Amino acid sequence: MSKPIVLHIDHxxxxxxxxxxxxxxxxDIREGETHAIIGPNGAGKSTLLNVCVGGLEPTKGKVLLAGTELTGRRPFEINQLGVARVFQTPEIFADLTVVENVMMAMLSHRDGAFRLRLLSRFGDRSETGLRATKALTDLGLGGHLNHLAGALSRGDKRRLELVMSVVQQPKLLLLDEPxxxxxxxxxxxxxxxxxKFKESGMTIVIIEHDMHVVFSLADRITVLAxxxxxxxxxxDEIKGNPKVVEAYLGEEQV
Structure with missing residues (x-):
């Protein structure tokens, strides 16, 4: 039996x-699937992700998350429904520590000022702090817990943002050129x-130019041009598709 559809992009x-x-x-993206969206520059990949997260409203068609329509909702509402997005440029709290960044993400349903008050009141030894510490340690950032996030390398900033996304326990993780x-x-x-996210059963959509990344992770691939x-x-079907090879001439070779 087919797994349920998590994301339905309807015409x-x-x-x-x-x-x-x-x-x-x-x-259609099914539960537990890692689905890559590829294509040359200007193919519409980032536009499609922006439609899915409420940054843009489609001219026609609609987007549903597990049967709930997302079209017309604001980005924070879509996030609260269970869609997490990682942007091309890491979005972190540069002046907070690494563990505080993850704690802020875990309290994402609160407004920013209230989250800061909770951080100052409970600190990193709270239950939230301990959970954040474990998530960071499990994903290789345990040595940076008390470092300022803004001082991290680009790669570690990206990994921090990924941890911040996954601790929200999203129904769907959208990655834009991670x-x-x-x-x-x-x-x-x-x-x-x-x-590790994939093995946990998380549903992931990834936009990526690096074919090494795509073919290392994707269960299925959609090509836009x-x-x-x-x-x-x-x-394997995409690798041998002549339309895909033609679309990538002068860009990426699949």
Missing amino acids: VSKTFGGLDALSNVHL TAGMARADTNATIDILR GGRVIAQGLP
Whole structure:
């Protein structure tokens, strides 16, 4: 029996001033799946993610999370429904420690000022602090607990943001170029973390240009070009698809 659909993208189109950034994109992501969305620059990948998280409203179509419509909701509402997104540039609290960053994420349903008051009141020995410490230790950041987040390397900032996302226990994790600008060692370390998420049964959608990352993680792949889906299938099917190779000429070779 097929696993339930977590994310349903229902014939979504998005037009900007007469330009079709997305055209009739239809896609289902099932529970526990790691699904990669690839394509050349300008294919509509980030636009699609922005539609899913409420940053943009589609011109046509709709997006549903486990049967609940997301279209028309604000980003914080979509986050509270169980969608976590990791952006191309890590979004962390640079002036807080690493463990405080994760505690803030765990208290994400609170407003920012109230979260800060909770941090100052309970500190990192609270139940929240202990859970944050364990999450960081499990994912290789245990040695940085009390370091300021802003002082971390780019790779460690990305890993911190990933921990901040996963401790929210999302129904769906959306990753927008999670290894952009990383050296190969940092990329491989990030792949290792994402494999742990995958093994835990988390549902993941990843936009990525690095085909090493894509083929290391993806169960299925959707290829966009010119705002349209040109191919969809298993990794081996995508590798041999002539439409995909043609779409990547001058960009990435799959």
